Amino acid sequence: MRIVFMGTPDFAVPSLQKLIDSKHEICAVFTQPDKPKGRGYVLTPPPVKELALKHGLPVHQPASLKTEEAYSLISTYKPDMIIVVAYGKILPESLLQLPAYGCVNVHGSLLPKYRGAAPIQWAVINGEPESGVTTMRMAKGLDTGDILLMERTPIAENETAGELFDRLALMGADLLLKTVAGLEAGCITPVPQTGDSCYAAQLSKEDSEIDWFRPAREIHNQIRGLNPWPIASTKWHGKKLKVYRSVLLHSSSMAKPGTAVDDNGLVVACGDHQALKLLEVQFEGGKRMQATDFLRGHPFENKIQLGE
Structure with missing residues (x-):
């Protein structure tokens, strides 16, 4: 399957690595632009870009996906599926409809709880007894798409958000491969999100x-x-x-x-x-x-x- 991968931070790295090691073809990687970091404000590439370049994959860092140029560029790769893991940009409806197998997202919560930018941190702050990862078919709303697969895990009493983040990143990568295989085989039935939802705003x-x-x-x-x-x-x-x-x-x-x-x-x-x-x-x-x-x-x- 031809895949365009979109992701930026450490959380997305295990998912990209799993796809690289799989039978699927990663035809391009899209990630956020390099940003200045540290006291010297040194321009630093995102972790996903570093991994993609290490494996010789084409990397693109558009400021926006809501342009004709971005749509045309992605179209040239003729992706069967677009996979999004903590990319940090909203995909326009035109892109959501582009690939035959749709756009799939890996999210670090048990949807519909903790939609948004900081689901792992807020689950810990709110004292949730469990968390997990969800793969979903992306829709127009923010993390509102139909659920494909879900995996749960308990949160230990003294576990930090960083420790849970690392565990869920690995769980998400494994669940992603199962999701891609299931969609390719036609054995996954998307399920609409139901139940109480909440939004996990970015921390400050x-x-x-x-x-x-x-x-x-x-x-x-x-x-x-x-x-x-x-x-x-x-x-x-x-x-x-x-x-x-x-x-x-x-x-x-x-x-x-x-x-x-x-x-x-x-x-x-x-x-x-x-x-x-x-x-x-x-x-x-x-x-x-x-x-x-x-x-x-x-x-x-x-x-x-x-x-x-």
Whole structure:
């Protein structure tokens, strides 16, 4: 089968690699334009572009797909199927109707829940017990197309969004190959999405600040869901303290929310009179480290108030 692949970040890399290793022909790869990164703002190619070039595949990085030029370019490849994995651009209806087997998308959630840009992060932030990947036939709406295949997986209590992201990327790649084979064989019946839906908006740095008056589990989920970006944070003597990992202690604390004590680690009281232990932190201007190592360099007597 002739396939045009569209994807950009790390999440799409396993899917492209699986297709490269399969019997199918990847006739072209479309990805987002290179972007400046780091302190030096060095122009950096997306991970999908790096993999495609490594395998000698044609790569295109149009600013938009909603032009006659883009449609004409894709048409010249005569794709049987267009596969989209975290591409970051909306396909116009003309492209959705172009390939004989349609346009297939791999999405990192159990649709119709968590449509949108950050489904994995919000599933963790909201404390969902499970997540998964869905392949769907793309339609005009945002992540509203008919479901082709779906696979579920539990979310561990201390699993971060980054860890779940990596697992779902691999699951999505395997599910994609099953989907392509099933569509080619004509043995998959698309199923319309039903049930409650919700939108997973893109995260921002404004989501980072920890409110210690919230329940311990909600704060723990926030810390997990914002790792690896934008990272939950609080204040330590007026300076930012990023929090990468934590664990629920399942013990009561009658201290004021945000009160921290050194109890073989940084233990903080939360709004529901439960305690949360911070495991990995980064102080403003410093390096990421274990909380026990941080406390050795920032000792205090009795207790300290975080968030102030």
